[in-house]
Amino acid sequence: xxxxxxxxxxxxxxxxxxxxxxxxxxxxxxxxxxxxxxxxxxxxxxxxxxxxxxxxxxxxxxxxxxxxxxxxxxxxxxxxxxxxxxxxxxxxxxxxxxxxxxxxxxxxxxxxxxxxxxxxxxxxxxxxxxxxxxxxxxxxxxxxxxxxxxxxxxxxxxxxxxxxxxxxxxxxxxxxxxxxxxxxxxxxxxxxxxxxxxxxxxxxxxxxxxxxxxxxxxxxxxxxxxxxxxxxxxxxxxxxxxxxxxxxxxxxxxxxxxxxxxxxxxxxxxxxxxxxxxxxxxxxxxxxxxxxxxxxxxxxxxxxxxxxxxxxxxxxxxxxxxxxxxxxxxxxxxxxxxxxxxxxxxxxxxxxxxxxxxxxxxxxxxxxxxxxxxxxxxxxxxxxxxxxxxxxxxxxxxxxxxxxxxxxxxxxxxxxxxxxxxxxxxxxxxxxxxxxxxxxxxxxxxxxxxxxxxxxxxxxxxxxxxxxxxxxxxxxxxxxxxxxxxxxxxxxxxxxxxxxxxxxxxxxxxxxxxxxxxxxxxxxxxxxxxxxxxxxxxxxxxxxxxxxxxxxxxxxxxxxxxxxxxxxxxxxxxxxxxxxxxxxxxxxxxxxxxxxxxxxxxxxxxxxxxxxxxxxxxxxxxxxxxxxxxxxxxxxxxxxxxxxxxxxxxxxxxxxxxxxxxxxxxxxxxxxxxxxxxxxxxxxxxxxxxxxxxxxxxxxxxxxxxxx
Numbered sequence: 001x002x003x004x005x006x007x008x009x010x011x012x013x014x015x016x017x018x019x020x021x022x023x024x025x026x027x028x029x030x031x032x033x034x035x036x037x038x039x040x041x042x043x044x045x046x047x048x049x050x051x052x053x054x055x056x057x058x059x060x061x062x063x064x065x066x067x068x069x070x071x072x073x074x075x076x077x078x079x080x081x082x083x084x085x086x087x088x089x090x091x092x093x094x095x096x097x098x099x100x101x102x103x104x105x106x107x108x109x110x111x112x113x114x115x116x117x118x119x120x121x122x123x124x125x126x127x128x129x130x131x132x133x134x135x136x137x138x139x140x141x142x143x144x145x146x147x148x149x150x151x152x153x154x155x156x157x158x159x160x161x162x163x164x165x166x167x168x169x170x171x172x173x174x175x176x177x178x179x180x181x182x183x184x185x186x187x188x189x190x191x192x193x194x195x196x197x198x199x200x201x202x203x204x205x206x207x208x209x210x211x212x213x214x215x216x217x218x219x220x221x222x223x224x225x226x227x228x229x230x231x232x233x234x235x236x237x238x239x240x241x242x243x244x245x246x247x248x249x250x251x252x253x254x255x256x257x258x259x260x261x262x263x264x265x266x267x268x269x270x271x272x273x274x275x276x277x278x279x280x281x282x283x284x285x286x287x288x289x290x291x292x293x294x295x296x297x298x299x300x301x302x303x304x305x306x307x308x309x310x311x312x313x314x315x316x317x318x319x320x321x322x323x324x325x326x327x328x329x330x331x332x333x334x335x336x337x338x339x340x341x342x343x344x345x346x347x348x349x350x351x352x353x354x355x356x357x358x359x360x361x362x363x364x365x366x367x368x369x370x371x372x373x374x375x376x377x378x379x380x381x382x383x384x385x386x387x388x389x390x391x392x393x394x395x396x397x398x399x400x401x402x403x404x405x406x407x408x409x410x411x412x413x414x415x416x417x418x419x420x421x422x423x424x425x426x427x428x429x430x431x432x433x434x435x436x437x438x439x440x441x442x443x444x445x446x447x448x449x450x451x452x453x454x455x456x457x458x459x460x461x462x463x464x465x466x467x468x469x470x471x472x473x474x475x476x477x478x479x480x481x482x483x484x485x486x487x488x489x490x491x492x493x494x495x496x497x498x499x500x501x502x503x504x505x506x507x508x509x510x511x512x513x514x515x516x517x518x519x520x521x522x523x524x525x526x527x528x529x530x531x532x533x534x535x536x537x538x539x540x541x542x543x544x545x546x547x548x549x550x551x552x553x554x555x556x557x558x559x560x561x562x563x564x565x566x567x568x569x570x571x572x573x574x575x576x577x578x579x580x581x582x583x584x585x586x587x588x589x590x591x592x593x594x595x596x597x598x599x600x601x602x603x604x605x606x607x608x609x610x611x612x613x614x615x616x617x618x619x620x621x622x623x624x625x626x627x628x629x630x631x632x633x634x635x636x637x638x639x640x641x642x643x644x645x646x647x648x649x650x651x652x653x654x655x656x657x658x659x660x661x662x663x664x665x666x667x668x669x670x671x672x673x674x675x676x677x678x679x680x681x682x683x684x685x686x687x688x689x690x691x692x693x694x695x696x697x698x699x700x701x702x703x704x705x706x707x708x
Contacts (some may be wrong), residue, residue, distance in 0.1 A: 014157040014164055018150060019173055025146035025184065026052045026125065029139045032255050033106075033126035037065070037073060038154060038164050039119055044068075046077060046122060050171040055252055055280070056206045059170045061101070070458075071098045076110035077122045082143070083110045087129040088447045093391075096454025103448065105129040106255040110571040111143055115151030120158075123147055126616060128255035172205065174279060199285035207231040207248055216285045219270060232283075238264060244272070251276040261288050276585045287613075313453070319459035323466045329359035330458045336433065336452065337362065340445065341533050343436045344413065346371065347421070347460060349429035358429065358460075367410035391450050393441040394621045415439035419453030425463045430458050485513045488521045489583035492702040494675035497684045498647070499695050508539040508576075509697040519586040522550045522559075525643040525699050526578035526597060528622075538571055543621070546580065555581050556593035560617065560628040564595065567621035575619040579643055583635075588703055590633040590641065595620045598649075598656075601642040601664055602633070605671055608643075609664045637705040640669055640678075647694035648683065675700045 016034055026034035037046040046065045046556060067074050071094055076083045085091045085108050092099035105108050106126045110133040113121040123146060135143070158164055190211055193200045199216025201209050217224050231237045234346045239262055244579060247260040249634050251274035264270045268289035274281050315335040322328045325347070344362030348355045348371060357372045361520075394400040394416045400407050415435035421428055431453055441449075493513055508528025516522055524546050528539045545563045554562065559580050579597040583590050590613065592600070596619040603609040617628040649659040669678050679700050 009673060014153060014162055015049070015171070016155055018164065019171060020151050021146055021153065022050055022123075023052055023173060025123065025142060026140040027126055028146070031125040031127050032276075033124075033253070035059075035062075035073075035124040035170075036121065036150065037068075037077075037124070038121040039077065041163075043119070046169040049121075052173045052174055053252070054172065055249055056169075056172055058102070058249065058253070059172060063170050071095055072108065072110040073122045073124055077112045077119050080112050080114065080119060082112075082140075084134055085109075086134065092447050092451035093454065096451040096458070099447065099451040100455070102253065103444075104250045105256060106254050109135060109143060111147050113147045113151040113154065114149070115155040118155070119156035120151050122323070123150065124202070126253065170523055174204075201227070201232075201283050201285065202280055203232070203248065203283060204280040205252060207233075207245070209235075210280065218281075219285050220264065231518050236264075238262060247272070247282060248274055250274075277519055302312045307488045315455065316562045319455055322459050325460060325463045326359045328456065329361055330450070331396050332431075332456055333361035340433070341435065341439070342417075342433045342451075344411065344432075344434040346432045346434075347429060347456070348432060349421075364411055368579050370410050391420060391446070391453060392416075393446060393449075394418075395440050396438045410434075412436070417441065417449050419449060420458060421453060422458040423457055423621050428457075428461065437569065481510060482512055486515045488513070488515050488585070489518070490704055491521055491583065492675050492700075492704055493523075494679040496679045496698045497696070498683055509647065509695045510539045510543055511541055511643065511697050511699045512547065513699070513701075514547055516550065516553075516582070519584065520557075521583045521585065522581065523583065523641075523643065523699060523701055524550075524578065524580045525645065525697060526576055526595075527645045527697075529575045529619075538567075538574055538576070540569065541570060542576055542578070546578070550580075550582075555630065556582055556591050557628040557630045560595050560620065561626065564618075564622075564626055564628075565624050568624040571621060577619055579614075581641070583701070583703075585703065588635045588637065590635055592631045593617070593628045594632060595628060598644060598646065598660065600644075601640075601667060603642070603667065603669050604636055604642040605638040609667045609669075611660055611664055620700075634671055635703045637703055639669065639703050640675070641701040642667065642682070643699040643701070644682075645695070645697045647696035648698060650694065675702055 022034050022036045026032070034052070035051045035054065036049050038049050039046055044067055046060060046067060048063045048065075049060045057541075061064045065071060065074050067078050071085050072085060072091075085094065087107055088099060088103075088105050088623075091102075091108075105128070107129050108124060108126045111123045112119050113123055120494055123143065125143065154164060190213060193211075193213035194215065196213070197215065199213055199219045201212040201216045204210050206230055208229055210229075212224045212227050213226075217227065220227065220232075220236060222235060231245075232246055233241070241262065244260050244262065247258040250256070251258045255276050257276070258274045259271060261271045271286055271288045273284040275284070315331065319328060319331055322331050329345065329347055336342065337345060342362075344360070344367075346360035346363055346368070347358045349358045350356070357368050358367055363371075392403075394403065397409055398415050400416060411434075413434040414437050417433040419433065421432040422429055433449065469655070481497060482495075485495060495511055495513075497509065497511070509526070510528070511525040512523070514522040514524075524543075526539075526542060528542065530623055542563060545566050546559055549559045560578060563578070576595070577597040578595040579600065580591065580594075581590050581592040581600075592614050594614045594616040596616050597610050599614045599616075601609050602612050612631070612633065614631045615629040618626045644663075649663050650656070651659065667682065668677075679698050682698050682700075683696050
C-alpha cells in the first residue's frame, strides 16, 4: 500500500509496483527507512526513485549517485554484493564521506537489484544502531526476495519498452494509507493530547506539522492552521536554526529520542523533545524549566556539534582540491584544529619499518625530529597482522603510556587521537592529532574524527600519487629541454622555463638554440598541444626533428615543413605551434617562419619594442602538405628578439592581441642590461600568478655586433 501518495507526471504502473515492493521490504525486514535506486541505461548513475521514512532534503541530496562513488549503495551495485554496516563508527571507517554527510547513528544494508544476469538498481534499508550482530536469516530472506522481485520488475519493464525513467525528485512514500478510520483516530488522539499540560505536535518524515495540540499552539504563539502543513522552522523564525533541524533529522534517521532548547516568543525558553515513529516524529513542547528529566537515549542538540559537522563537510570539499601532501595537512589543520581545540597535527608514514613525518602543523622542529626515523611502534606501524582499522583515543599521557609504553611525549602534549590511514585495505600511515591538555573524546568526536581519518587517507594517497607523477613528468620535460645553450660569438642568449603550478599536468613548451656555423645560428620555441606525459614526449620528438633539419642546412620554411610531415605521421591527433628563425650574425639579419605561434618582439636601441609581423602557417601536425612562408628581418647591433609561449601573456577574458601589445609596451630593456635579468623580469609577474594554468618558456637573443 502506498498511503496518500498521488501519482506524479510520468509515473507508471511499474513505478507504483516498485513503491509497493519497497514498502513491503521495509515492513518485512523491520527497517524504518528504505530507498529504491534504479540504474541508468549506461550503467553509470543510480537514481533514487522512491523512499520510505526519509526526509525530503536528505532524499534529494542522495537522489543521484555515480556507480564509481565510494559509498555503500554504489559499491553494492558495482560489486554485485550485499553490504552490511553495523553503526556509525563502522560507516566512518569504511565510508568516511557518507558518514560525514549523514552524521547520525544507524545501521544499514545495501544490496544490488539484479535479474537476467544484469544489474538494474539497488536497495537500501536502515535500522536503529545497535544491531552489531548483523542481519537475521529471516531479514536476509526478505531482502533477497525484494531484490529479486524489483529486479524482475525493472527487467520486464525495460524489455517491454516501459523502462522506468528518472524523475526530477524521488517519490516520498507513506507506509500507511489514510482512511476514514485513521482520520477518526487522529481526531480522538488530538482530543486526548489537548487534555495534557504540555504541548504535542506530530511531524511527518518531511518535517511538516500534521497534528498540533491546543497547548502546543499556545506555547508556540500560533494558531493550529498557521502551523499545519509546514515545517516548524518555516512557521517559527526563532526555530530557523540548523541545530533544530539537525535534531529532528537525527531522530528520524537514528530512531532515537533527541532534544533541543530554544528561546521562543518573549525570550521564554522552550524545550522540544523528538520521539521518532514509523511515519514521522512526535514532538513534546514544554517550558524549559519544566523539562529537567532527560529520557534514556536522549541527545541534547548543541550548536558546536552542527558547526563541527559544517566544518567537516567544508573540509571534504577542500581536500578534493588538495594535490600535495603538505596541502592535505594544511587544509586539515585549518579546519580541524580550531573546531576540536587541538594544538598539533602530523601525518606519519612508514619506510623500512621506520616512521617518517610526511607533513606536520603545530609541532616544533625538535618534535618532528623525535618522530622522524624512529622505529615504528607496533600499534602505529604496519605489523604482519595489522589492526589499523581501529582508531585510538587517549585522554591523558598516563593513559597513552599504559597502553603504549614505548610512546614519546613531544612538545608536552597531553591527549592524542591516532587515526589510521589506509586505502584499498592497505595501511600506509597514521594521522596524529595532539592536545596540549587532557581531553575526553565524546562519542560524536570519535565518530567524526574516524571519518576524518578516512578522508585524509584518500586525499593523502591521491596527493602522493600526484606528487610522484608530477615529479616524473617534470624530470622528463627537464631532460628534454637543453641543459645549457651553446655559446655563439656575436650572440647573447638567455632562457627561462617555469612549469605549470602544482595541480596542473605537465606542459609541452620547448625552446632550443642551434649553432649552424661560426656565423650562423638558429633558434626555436614552441608549444605542444596538451598537458600530459605524451605532450612532453612529443615535445622531445619535435625538438629532435627541428634540430636535424636545421643542422642539414634547410631554410626556416623547409625546416617547419619537414617537421610537420613527420608529426602528421607520428601523432596525427596532436598539434604543435612553433616559431623557427635563422640568424646571420655577420650580415645582422634574421629569417623567420611560424607554424601558428605568437610573433616575436623586436627591441632596437633607442626605439620602442614592437611586434614583428610574421605570416603564420598552420599548426604542425594538421596538414602534411602545408607550406610555411618566411619573413626577413634586419637586426641592428644591440637589438633583442624575444620569443615566448602563451603562458607568459594569456589571462582569462583578455584578448590575445591586447595581451601581446601590453607585453610590448611593458618590455623596454635599458641598453647593456644582462639578458638573464631581462628574462627574469619578464616571467616574474606571470610566474607568481595563482590563476596561471600553463607553463612559460622565454628565449631572448641579442645581436652584440660583428662576430669575433
